[in-house]
Amino acid sequence: MAYILQVDFKMNGPFGDNMAKEFEGLARSINDEDGVIWKIWTENADTKEAGGIYLFNTKKNAEKYLEMHTKRLTSFGITQISGKIFDINKILTNINHGPIDVLEE
Template sequence: MAYVLQVDFKMNGPFGDEMADAFSDLAKSINEEDGFMWKIWTESRETNEAGGIYIFESKETAKKYMDMHSKRLSSFGITDVNSKIFAINSKLTAITKGPVKTPSY
């Protein structure tokens, strides 16, 4: 079963193309994380928030990444981080075209 890791936090930029340029190496490194499947990067310039929606192969790999990422954000001075892990209902997600592999039942 795949799991969602939802993360958001306050930050004062960069956003848009500047964010893409600043964090492209980080984005590439995330691909190497244990159990990582994909990520949607989120941002709101209006509310000074950023974060992401991650998919991991297991709850354990999502939790391991969440703990590591919280420490990394803290080292950047970002301490008010909201993180949650959810199981994915693959059958319903497939109906609504979610890009998550549906396990055989």
């Protein structure tokens, strides 16, 4: 079983290429977190929102990461943070080509 973690928050920037430059180190460090399989970075400069969709190997690792990441974002002055953990319906996700082919059957 694997779990999706969805994190969204208000942020004044940076976005786009500037975000990629400034957060490259953070992105690389996420690969070292327990249980992270992948992350999709999300951003909307028009509404000043950012976040990510993560795939974790266990619910416990997703919960642990969410707790740590919420503290990190708060230390950056970000307060409007939404974090949710979801089960994955593999059958329906596979129909729609969701990137979960890395999961064991």
